[in-house]
Amino acid sequence: MRVVVVETGHANMTSVCRALEVAAPRSDVTIVRGRTPEDVRSADKLVVPGQGGFAHCLAGIRSGVGDSLVEAMKKGTPYLGICLGLQALFASSEEAPGVEGLGWFSGSCQKLREEPGIKIPHMGWNRIEIEPTAHPVFRDLGPSDLWFYFVHSYHAVPEDRSIIAATATHGSTRVTAAVARDNVIATQFHPEKSQAAGQKLLGRFLAL
Numbered sequence: 001m002r003v004v005v006v007e008t009g010h011a012n013m014t015s016v017c018r019a020l021e022v023a024a025p026r027s028d029v030t031i032v033r034g035r036t037p038e039d040v041r042s043a044d045k046l047v048v049p050g051q052g053g054f055a056h057c058l059a060g061i062r063s064g065v066g067d068s069l070v071e072a073m074k075k076g077t078p079y080l081g082i083c084l085g086l087q088a089l090f091a092s093s094e095e096a097p098g099v100e101g102l103g104w105f106s107g108s109c110q111k112l113r114e115e116p117g118i119k120i121p122h123m124g125w126n127r128i129e130i131e132p133t134a135h136p137v138f139r140d141l142g143p144s145d146l147w148f149y150f151v152h153s154y155h156a157v158p159e160d161r162s163i164i165a166a167t168a169t170h171g172s173t174r175v176t177a178a179v180a181r182d183n184v185i186a187t188q189f190h191p192e193k194s195q196a197a198g199q200k201l202l203g204r205f206l207a208l
Contacts, residue, residue: 001026003206004034004043006069008060008084011049012192016082019192020047023202037068045206046077049192050084051151054109055096057084070102073184080205081186086179087156089186095154104184107158118171121153126168128177128189134165135180137204145197148177148189155188183208 003024005017013033020031034040046069050057061069073079081089090101093109101109112120127146130138150168156176158164165185166178178187185205191198 001029001044001206002042003029003031003045003047004039005031005047005049006040006061006065007033007035008048008050008057010052010057010060010084011082012051013049015192016047016049019198020202020206023199023206025203025207029206035064037065040065040068040072043072043077045208046072046079047082048079048085048088049082050088052084053095054084054087054093054101054154055099057088058096058099058101061088061102066102070104073104076183078205078208079184079186080202081184082192083152083188083190086186086188087154089179089184090156090158093154105156105158105163105179105181106160107156109154110157111154112152112170112175113173115171121151122170122175123151124149126150126170126189128166128168130166131164133162134178135185137180137185137201137208138165138178141197141200145200147194147197148187148191149193149198150175150177150189152188
């Protein structure tokens with residue numbers, strides 16, 4: 001199985017690739033970095049990490065692989081987005097007015113609510129709550145598998161709330177922690193920074 005980690009120019013590729021290698025359920029799983037449409041089309045599974053700003057991440061995606069990513073998702077290739085790899089799936093973000101996202105899901109990314117005593121960016125460990133109808137990747141996780149590492153100032157607000165697989169609480173905001181529908185799965189948190197819980201989640205994605 002060929003797992004392609006897509007280079008957007010704005011992600012810690014080494015950490016993501018290493019975490020996937022550790023989580024791989026079989027010896028025949030190959031983790032490779034990709035940056036061309038041909039790389040994307042050759043993938044059995046796609047992982048799209050991103051950190052930093054929405055505009056820079058989308059520029060990195062659209063500079064080479066945007067169309068091929070959408071083609072692959074339409075074809076049914078499993079997609080795992082991480083952080084900005086989640087936000088890029090939506091139509092737009094308040095962080096970058098006028099910059100178009102991939103529009104795979106309807107909705108936008110909005111800044112976390114500023115409140116007294118609440119720090120933005122939301123940075124550090126937080127417990128997620130799994131939705132009852134969540135994708136199988138997120139189901140039946142034990143209590144120790146619900147703590148993940150977040151670093152972000154914006155989060156997705158889907159028009160269709162049924163795609164939300166998990167949430168987290170930051171102040172009075174219910175943060176969209178993960179979304180999923182069919183073959184497209186994405187997390188706002190960083191599985192590659194989330195130790196055993198992150199490894200378990202990555203292993204479930206690779207086992208799909």
